[in-house]
Amino acid sequence: MKVVVTDRPFPEPNPYEGLLQETGDLYGKFIDSSKNEIVYAECTSEEQTIQSCSDADVIITFVAPITDRVMDAAGDLKLIIRQGAGYDNIDVKEATKRSIPVSNAPDYGSADVASHGIAMALAAAHDIPSADRRLRKSTGWGSSRVIHPIQGGVYGIVGLGRIGRRAVPMARGLGMDVIAFDPLLDDDIFEQLDVEQVSFDELLERSDCITLHAPLNEETHHLFSTDEFNRMNESAVFVNVARGPLVDEKALVEAVESNQIRAAAIDVFEKEPPTDSPVLECDDIVHSPHHAGSSPEAKERKIKIVGEEMERVLKDKPLQNVVNPEVYQYLDQEVRS
Secondary structure (H helix, E strand, O other): OEEEEOOOOOOOOOOOHHHHHHHOOOOHHHOOOOOOEEEEOOOOOHHHHHHHOOOOOEEEEOOOOEOHHHHHHHOOOOEEEEOOOOOOOEOHHHHHHOOOOEEOOOOOOHHHHHHHHHHHHHHHHOOHHHHHHHHHOOOOOOOOOOOOOOOOOEEEEEOOOHHHHHHHHHHHOOOOEEEEEOOOOOHHHHHHHOOEEOOHHHHHHHOOEEEEOOOOOOOOOOOEOHHHHHOOOOOOEEEEOOOHHHEOHHHHHHHHHOOOOOEEEEOOOOOOOOOOOHHHHOOOEEEOOOOOOOOHHHHHHHHHHHHHHHHHHHOOOOOOOEOOOOHHHHHHHHHHO
């Protein structure tokens, strides 16, 4: 079999660099080199991905677009694996039509991302990055803005998946009441977590801090824009550690600069890397370079999860992390026909 790794985790410097130096090969220990071939590429466009994935049996991707044309180039594709939890760079519907399973690396860094969201919320609420910059310029002593601590307030979570659930006890540790909106979950999940289930509108109106942990899809693109920010509390802090396109960045900047909301913090951007993002020009928005889940431990778990899934398909064993399980209905129909 031919395994193609289209690209490696963003951003630079390559977060796998240290592990590569130690092992010599990112996924080599999961592959019998006498029977299989592994190819590493640096794809940044669809055309590059098409060229690199010619005749691939397995595609392992990070941000490279896996489109219908890429699948055409691969031919007899047996599996697509995303090196991470989200998989919005993969045309999952098209893969399902073609009976191609798509797997991801769930829960490799859920606690890291959840705690990063809490840290960013506190940094924004306490004006820490801006105060640090002013103090270094010798202009900040005694001139700090009034801070608005979030502890003891209401912590609103949009998306109560693995990461959102990890954030619940962390927020409670700050003495916060946790409310959540997730239309995909059954009521019993909220009951098990002892989290108050609310509508999206109610979450906007009640929260002192809102963190995004939702997936990106057609329905959630620009989930937060001008109207949503206008309905939030003026003292609220907004945090996005999920996916950049969930938020209209121009609307976020306007909301912060007009004091419609207190402050914001983002680890993800509409376009990455964010060379011309308007949020980078706003001092009241805290930024980090999409590294919430980039701890050494999380990277090791990611490599292990992806490598083991790849090993399963190479050894014709049942897959464990398939995000489009309906693909098996197509496969079953093919077997019967």
